[in-house]
Amino acid sequence: MVDGDAVLADRRWSIAYEASRCLQCGLCLEVCPNFSVQGAFGGMAAMVPLARLLSEVPAEQRKRLASTYRESVYGGCGKSLACRSVCPANIDIDNLLSRSNAAAVWHRW
Numbered sequence: 001m002v003d004g005d006a007v008l009a010d011r012r013w014s015i016a017y018e019a020s021r022c023l024q025c026g027l028c029l030e031v032c033p034n035f036s037v038q039g040a041f042g043g044m045a046a047m048v049p050l051a052r053l054l055s056e057v058p059a060e061q062r063k064r065l066a067s068t069y070r071e072s073v074y075g076g077c078g079k080s081l082a083c084r085s086v087c088p089a090n091i092d093i094d095n096l097l098s099r100s101n102a103a104a105v106w107h108r109w
């Protein structure tokens with residue numbers, strides 16, 4: 001029998017690990033049609049560390065972090081996923097984005 005808490009912990013660990021591989025190189029920002037230096041959308045270079053934090057912080061801190069995520073990522077991402085093909089770390093951006101959207105927007109893990 002699989003322990004539900006253990007499965008959840010494994011999933012959060014895998015998200016945190018994947019996000020920790022981000023180099024913060026900014027290449028994803030260069031190709032993003034929705035990112036601009038003056039804009040509110042932080043691009044995938046902001047989403048990836050936020051995904052890591054969302055997977056690590058206690059539930060009571062996640063609420064405020066989720067608000068930041070909705071403003072700086074969810075509201076601006078047009079899902080072109082141009083970032084995916086240029087990431088030198090080959091980060092699983094689709095998975096991090098969908099998991100973070102689920103946590104920050106729909107409050108699900």
Ligand code: SF4
Pocket residue numbers: 021022023024025026027028029044045048086087088089090091
């Ligand atoms: S291109 Fe990849 S490694 Fe570079 S900042 Fe964006 S997500 Fe991180």
